[in-house]
Amino acid sequence: VLPISDLLYLCLANWHWFVLSLFITLSIATLYILMTPPIYVSRASVLIKDDSNSRSNSNNAFTAFSDNLRSNAEEELKAMRSPAIMTEAIKRLDLDITYTIEGKFHNPVIYGTELPARVKLLDLGRNDDVHFIMNLQDDSTLCMWGFEKNGKNVDSFVRATNGETVESPIGRITANFTEYSHNNRNRNITVTRTNINKTIEQFYSHFSASFENNNTTIANLTLKDLSTQRGRAIIESMLEIYNEQWIADKNQ
Numbered sequence: 001v002l003p004i005s006d007l008l009y010l011c012l013a014n015w016h017w018f019v020l021s022l023f024i025t026l027s028i029a030t031l032y033i034l035m036t037p038p039i040y041v042s043r044a045s046v047l048i049k050d051d052s053n054s055r056s057n058s059n060n061a062f063t064a065f066s067d068n069l070r071s072n073a074e075e076e077l078k079a080m081r082s083p084a085i086m087t088e089a090i091k092r093l094d095l096d097i098t099y100t101i102e103g104k105f106h107n108p109v110i111y112g113t114e115l116p117a118r119v120k121l122l123d124l125g126r127n128d129d130v131h132f133i134m135n136l137q138d139d140s141t142l143c144m145w146g147f148e149k150n151g152k153n154v155d156s157f158v159r160a161t162n163g164e165t166v167e168s169p170i171g172r173i174t175a176n177f178t179e180y181s182h183n184n185r186n187r188n189i190t191v192t193r194t195n196i197n198k199t200i201e202q203f204y205s206h207f208s209a210s211f212e213n214n215n216t217t218i219a220n221l222t223l224k225d226l227s228t229q230r231g232r233a234i235i236e237s238m239l240e241i242y243n244e245q246w247i248a249d250k251n252q
Helices: 004-013 015-035 059-080 083-093 196-205 228-250
Strands: 040-047 097-101 117-121 130-136 142-149 152-160 173-177 189-193 207-211 218-225
Touching: 004 015, 040 228, 059 207, 059 218, 059 228, 083 196, 083 228, 097 117, 117 130, 117 142, 142 173, 152 173, 196 207, 218 228
Parallel strands: none
Antiparallel strands: 040 218, 097 189, 117 173, 130 142, 130 189, 142 152, 207 218
16 A cells, blocks of 8 residues: 555655646636636516405405415416417517627627617528628628528628618528617628527527515516527517507407
8 A cells, every 4th residue: 555655745746747637627617618608697577466456355355365366377477488478579579580790719699789780581481590691891781691591501792781672592681770780890790590490499498487486476587598688678578478468358
């Protein structure tokens, strides 16, 4: 058996190997963290109220009212979690189209105030996957190239001005410059269109809605996403759609 003192001296004699191993391990861990896109969490809290006009001061009536309120709140929570609401939000926000920009370690998603231009892809089917590059030039021309549709590359170069609809290898494209068109000009932005079913599944799998606790009707909505602005926009749109449907149901 090797004595502890001899083992210690052996380690000290080879200290540089331990330092090198530690350096390599920390470098790999740091590189992994830098290359992994951050996930942001967007939250919203909603107080679900009962719309009944009747109230009673009796204990039995209050208990019955509380039970009914909780039951109604659970039904409303189910409605908020409905895939149909998420689907409508995705359609309204055109979330089947994702914009990313080249970064040092990973390509972050850009949305909202970070996006100089948006595109409308007018001739794609529900299940088509598309990929291309766009760049908004100083002369207010949107250049597009590197088109790929359902895994097939097409070598073509297309230009468009604000509001213009142009022909491309993937069908007609309408270019719409945003009010933040000064942001990320002259930078290559990757446009990826994912088929709608995959998009719905992706966002819905990162969404949750639950009560704050068993004694309240406050619902907490949470969405994990690669963009803080996009995450907030999705939750706001879902609440807007839910309210529209609730009002429509009340008016029937």
